[in-house]
Amino acid sequence: MVEREGIRRYVAHVILWVGIAVVAFPVYLAFVASTQDNAVIANGQMSLLPGSHFLETYYRTIFVGTSGTTREPVGMMLFNSLIMAMSIALGKIFISILSAYAIVFFRFPFRMTVFWIIFITLMLPVEVRIYPTYKIAADLNLLDSYSGLALPLIASATATLLFRQFFMTVPDELLEASRIDGAGPFRFFKDTLLPLSRTNMAALFVILFIYGWNQYLWPLLITTRDDMQTIQVGIRKMIVTSDALTEWPIVMATAILAMLPPVFVVIVMQKLFVRGLVETEK
Amino acid sequence: MQKQATFNSRWLPWLLIAPQMIVVLVFFYWPAGQAVLQSFLLQDAFGLSTTFVWFENYKELFADPDYFATIVRTFAFAFAIALSSLSLSLLLAVMADKPLRGSAIYRTLLIWPYAVAPPVAGVLWVFMLNPSLGVLAHGLRAMGVDWNPLLDGNQAAALIILASAWKQISYNFLFFLAGLQSIPRSVHEAAAIDGARPMRRFWTVTFPLLTPTIFFLIVVNIVYAFFDTFGVIDTMTRGGPAKATETLVYKVYVDGLLGGNLGGSAAQSVILMGLVIVLTAIQFRFVERKVTY
Numbered sequence: 001m002v003e004r005e006g007i008r009r010y011v012a013h014v015i016l017w018v019g020i021a022v023v024a025f026p027v028y029l030a031f032v033a034s035t036q037d038n039a040v041i042a043n044g045q046m047s048l049l050p051g052s053h054f055l056e057t058y059y060r061t062i063f064v065g066t067s068g069t070t071r072e073p074v075g076m077m078l079f080n081s082l083i084m085a086m087s088i089a090l091g092k093i094f095i096s097i098l099s100a101y102a103i104v105f106f107r108f109p110f111r112m113t114v115f116w117i118i119f120i121t122l123m124l125p126v127e128v129r130i131y132p133t134y135k136i137a138a139d140l141n142l143l144d145s146y147s148g149l150a151l152p153l154i155a156s157a158t159a160t161l162l163f164r165q166f167f168m169t170v171p172d173e174l175l176e177a178s179r180i181d182g183a184g185p186f187r188f189f190k191d192t193l194l195p196l197s198r199t200n201m202a203a204l205f206v207i208l209f210i211y212g213w214n215q216y217l218w219p220l221l222i223t224t225r226d227d228m229q230t231i232q233v234g235i236r237k238m239i240v241t242s243d244a245l246t247e248w249p250i251v252m253a254t255a256i257l258a259m260l261p262p263v264f265v266v267i268v269m270q271k272l273f274v275r276g277l278v279e280t281e282k
Numbered sequence: 283m284q285k286q287a288t289f290n291s292r293w294l295p296w297l298l299i300a301p302q303m304i305v306v307l308v309f310f311y312w313p314a315g316q317a318v319l320q321s322f323l324l325q326d327a328f329g330l331s332t333t334f335v336w337f338e339n340y341k342e343l344f345a346d347p348d349y350f351a352t353i354v355r356t357f358a359f360a361f362a363i364a365l366s367s368l369s370l371s372l373l374l375a376v377m378a379d380k381p382l383r384g385s386a387i388y389r390t391l392l393i394w395p396y397a398v399a400p401p402v403a404g405v406l407w408v409f410m411l412n413p414s415l416g417v418l419a420h421g422l423r424a425m426g427v428d429w430n431p432l433l434d435g436n437q438a439a440a441l442i443i444l445a446s447a448w449k450q451i452s453y454n455f456l457f458f459l460a461g462l463q464s465i466p467r468s469v470h471e472a473a474a475i476d477g478a479r480p481m482r483r484f485w486t487v488t489f490p491l492l493t494p495t496i497f498f499l500i501v502v503n504i505v506y507a508f509f510d511t512f513g514v515i516d517t518m519t520r521g522g523p524a525k526a527t528e529t530l531v532y533k534v535y536v537d538g539l540l541g542g543n544l545g546g547s548a549a550q551s552v553i554l555m556g557l558v559i560v561l562t563a564i565q566f567r568f569v570e571r572k573v574t575y
Contacts, residue, residue: 008480012377019374020391023451026406027398029417033409044415095302102298107288114299121310122562127509127531128554131538131547132313132320140308155309160302172287185289214399216513217535232401236517239405252409255402262397267390277396277453278460 027259034058034253041248053249061253066238074254077231080149081213082261084230087150088212089205096159097197101189103160104167105175115164122157126218134221144228149219153212158280159204166200167193203276206269210262231258314555320548339549348525349533349550356529359443360507364500367447368454372492375458376484389459396452400513407445408518431519435526438519442527445518446511453506454499461495462488501565505558530554 029048033041036051065073102108103115126133133152142148170193178188219230229237235258238251266273324335343349378388398406410418413430422429431437465488473483512531515521521528521536528536534550537543 009380009382012380012382015377016374016382016388016392019370019377019451020388023392023395023448026403026410026448027395029410030406041415044420046415046417048417095305098298099302102295104285105288106291106295106298108292108295111295114303117311118302118306121306124310124314124555124558125509127512127534128551128558129310129313129317130534131551132316133309135316136308136313151305152309155305157306168285172285175285175287179287185291185294188289210397214397216399216401216516217531220516232399232513235405236401239408239517248409248415251405255405258402259398262399263394266394266397270390270393274393274456277456 027256030252030255034061034249034256036249038247038249057249057253058257061250061257066247066250072226072229072234074231074234074250074257076227077229077234077254078257078261080146080228081230081232081258083146084149084215084219085209085212085261087146088153088215089208091150091154092156092159092208093201093204095154096157097163097201100160100163100167101193104164105185105188118157118160120157121155122161125156126152130217130221133218137222142222144223144225148222149228149230150212153215153218159208162200162204162279163197166197170196199272199275200279202269203272203279205276206265206273207276207280209265210273213262317548317551317555320544321552322545323548324545335545339545340553343546343549343553352525352528352530352533355439355526356508359439359446359511359529360504362443363446363450363507363511364503366443367450367503368496368499370447371451371454372458374451375455375462376488378455378459379462392455393452395449396456398449400446400449400510401517402513403445403449404514404517407441407448411441411444431523433523435523438523438527441518442511442515445514446507449514450503450506454503457495457499458492461492465491498565501561505561505565508554508557508561530557 032048032050033046034057035054036046037053040046040051061073062075062078063073099114099118103111137143137148137152140148142151174192175188178192183191214232215230216232220233220236223229223233231254235251235254238246238254240246321339322334322336323332324338325332374392378385378392382388395403408416410416411422411429411431413419413432419429428434429437431441469487469491470483473487478486508529509531511529512535515527515529515532516535519527521532530550531554534547534554537547537550
C-alpha cells in the first residue's frame, strides 16, 4: 500500500514536469531563436540551444527595430504599451472606486438605475461593438492618442462591482464612528475606506494591468501612426507573409519582451494575482 | 442592498458617479446603440440615403451560407479549445492537488502563461509550426505528415486551436486547483475507508463535486474562444486559407475593413452581443450555484 502511494507520487511529479515542459517549450524556443542568426533560422537549421547573438539582437530590437516592416524600435512600443496598461488599470480603479462609493454610501434618487446602467456594461466586451466605438473615437479626435487607446477599455463594470461588494462588507459602525469624530464624506473616504481597500486595489491593479497590456484588437484599429503602436500590434506587423523577409530573431525577442512585464507581475505578485482573478470572475 | 448608515448630499454622489457615467455612456451605450440602430438600416451604395428596413439585414445574414458556416466553425473551435484545454488542465490540477514536495513551485510554473497575450501566443506557435523553418514542423514532416497550414484549412484550424488551448491551460488549471482544494479532505478519506480505489474515487467523488467549477470554466472557455482568439487568428492565419479559420469576431473585423455593408456589419455585431448576453446569463446561474454549494 505504502509502496503504491510512492509510485503514484512519482507519477504525479512526472506528469507535472511534462505539463510544465509543454507549457514552457514555445517560450524557451522563442528565447533560443532570439539569440541566433537569422540566416540559420531561415534555413531551418535552428539549434535548440541558445546562440551567441543575445546582446546584438536585443539591442537592435529595443533601439532600432526591424529593417523593413515596422520601422519603429520596440522600446517605443513597450513605452506605448506601458502607458496604455497603466492608464487602463489606474483609470478604471479611479472611476470605479468613486462610483462604488457613491452607490453604497449615499442615498440619492435613481441610485439603482445608475447601478444597473453600469452593471450591464459587464456583459459586452469591446470586440462586439468595435466599429461603432471606432467611429466615435474618430469623431472625438481620439485616433492615435493615449486617451483613445485607454478610454473605451475603461468602460466596463468589473471593478465597480468588486468595490461595491467589498464596501458592502464594511461595518456600519465604522462610518458612524468617523461621523462622531466629525468626519465628512471626503475624510471618511480618504482615512477609512481607502486604507481598507488597499489589498483589493492592488489585486485589481494586477489583473487590469495584464488585461490592458495584452489588448490587441482595439489598439490595432485605433493606431495608425507607427510611433503610437503597442507591442502586441507591432509584433504582428513584423511577420511578413513571405518567410524570407521576416527577421525571426527580432520577432522572437519582441515576443519575449512583450511577455516579460505581465509574466513578471504574475510571478512576483502571485497572491494578489490569484486573488484578483478569482474576485473579478465572481 | 444598501447600508443603514449613509451620507446625505444632493450633489456629491452625482459628482462621484459622473466620471464613470460619462465614460460608460460615450464609449459603451452610444456605440452599442449605434450598432443596434444601424442593423435596422439600409444604406445605398453612395452612403447618401438610408432607409429603415426592419430585420432585412438579419434575414440576409442568415440566408448567407458563408455566415452560417462561420457560426458552425466558431462553435467547433470553441468546443475543441475548451475540451483540450480543460482536460489537460484538470489532469495537471489533480496532480498538483496531491501533497507533493514542491507543489508551490509547480503552481507558479504552470500559471504564468496566463499573462501571455493572444497575439504573442500566436507568434510563438506559428514560429514552431512554420512549414519551412519550424522545429515542430520538421518533426511532423519526419513523421510523414504533409504539413502545410498555409494551404490546408484543417491544419490551419488545428494551429489556432493548439495555440489558443495552450494559452488557456493556466487559467483553467488555477480554477480547477481552487475547486479541488475546496473539497474537504474528509470526503476523500471517507471514500478511501470505503475501499474505493483512487481512479474510482476521482470519478465518483471528486469529479461530481467539481461540476460547478467545470460548468463555470466551460462558459468562460467558450467566451474566450469567441473573443480572445482574435489575436491568435490574426497573427497566425488571418482567417485563411480560404476562410478556414474565420470566426464570428474575425468576420466582423474583416467585413468592417472592407467597408461597404454597414447594416450587415452592424447586424453581425448585434448577434454577437446577443450571444455574449446569453453566455453571461448562463455563467451567472452557475456561479450562483457555486456559491451556494
